[in-house]
Amino acid sequence: MAMRDLDGLVAAITGGGSxxxxxxxxxxxxxxxKVGILDLDPANSPGLPLKTDVRDAASLEAAFTELTDAYGGLDILVNSAGISAVGTVEANDDAEWSRVLDVNVTGVARxxxxxxxxxxxxxxxxxxxxSSIAATAGLVERALYCASKGAVHALTLAMAADLVGEGIRVCCVAPGTVDTPWVARLLSHAADPEAERERLAARQPTGRLVTADEVAAAVQYLASPASGATTGMSLAVDGGMSGLRLPSR
Incomplete structure (x- = not known):
């Protein structure tokens, strides 16, 4: 990719604060x-901070109005806002299902x-x-999260089909386990955080966690006009987890 392949374009990133x-x-x-950060706490990222709640349609509409007034338009939307959920299908009540799906799925639609x-x-x-590797792989004690990301994967394909005739591309990136503050919080609650981190790293064939910048590089690739023939696809950034089956060590 050219270093300045997005020159002159305007991007909005939900969940861009962390x-x-x-x-x-x-x-x-x-x-x-030129980047707009649509987040509940947008202050710490580069770009125009736009305090936004993806659960609130009016909040989103106001953010896009402010962003386009400031920068003159919009070319790229990155739907990154999301929350996690842990547990089997029995572990989360109806309220938690509604909350997670509202952010992870309906938030993308809104x-x-x-x-x-x-x-x-x-x-x-x-x-x-x-999206996530969780969209297509059954992960232990991630029933609600897997369901939400499976829906994002399906929604991406449906949106791509609906919008391709208008020249609007829609794709998704499916990370594996990424070294983020959320994973750090998850590890902090484990009985043996270091052993749990090693377990998460080992389930990816590369033997390490994915970095957030590696995921961002994939997003940049798909967002670039140079990828104009790419739509309706999911790009895995998962250390080979989705496709490789290695011998036991």
């Missing part, structure tokens, strides 16, 4: 994009719906959703 979203914000800004009137005015419009 973790993978913040890495995407830094990466896209370094590639020349943000995309609010962004589309602006994306339709772009010459190179694209939506990149953050």
């Amino acid at each position: 973790g993978i979203g913040a890495a995407c914000a830094r990466r896209l800004a370094a590639a020349g994009a 943000a995309s719906r609010a962004a589309l009137p602006y994306l339709r005015r772009s010459r190179t419009p694209v939506i990149v959703n953050l």
